Amino acid sequence: MANFISILYTVLSRGLDIYSTLIIVYILMSWFPGAYQSKFGQILATVCEPYLNFFRRFIPPIGMINFSGIVALVVLNLAKSGLFSLFQLIIRIIY
Template identity: 75%
Template structure:
């Protein structure tokens, strides 16, 4: 059971890192058009697109990426609570 928790938390951590890299690529001209940028776009854009749809940019800045990372962090905390609850019920 704890192995599943560790794998899920690691997956969330890796995905969060990929999102941060994808967001930072916006500072580099032409980075999204590179092969690596297109790959990250394929991975990150469905999740980030959900937040971009509902959170409008403030001036020139979009805070949707920050909100997406906060939600992932909250999901990781919820996952911890869920696994702790399951382990308390089982043992």
């Protein structure tokens, strides 16, 4: 049972890491003209925009800088930390 929980945690944790990386790449694409219109940019937009739009509703840009991506990454990092704590609690309860 502990092995299954460990594997589940690893898969979910890696998934959050991969999603964070995709968001970073998507944010950095704003530095390159036309990058969002490429096929890769469109795929990333399909994956990242729903999550980023949630934060854009609450965090307005300051001048020309949009901080919603940074806040979104911080929240993902907090979710990963919460996931770790949750799995530690589950293991303590089981054993």
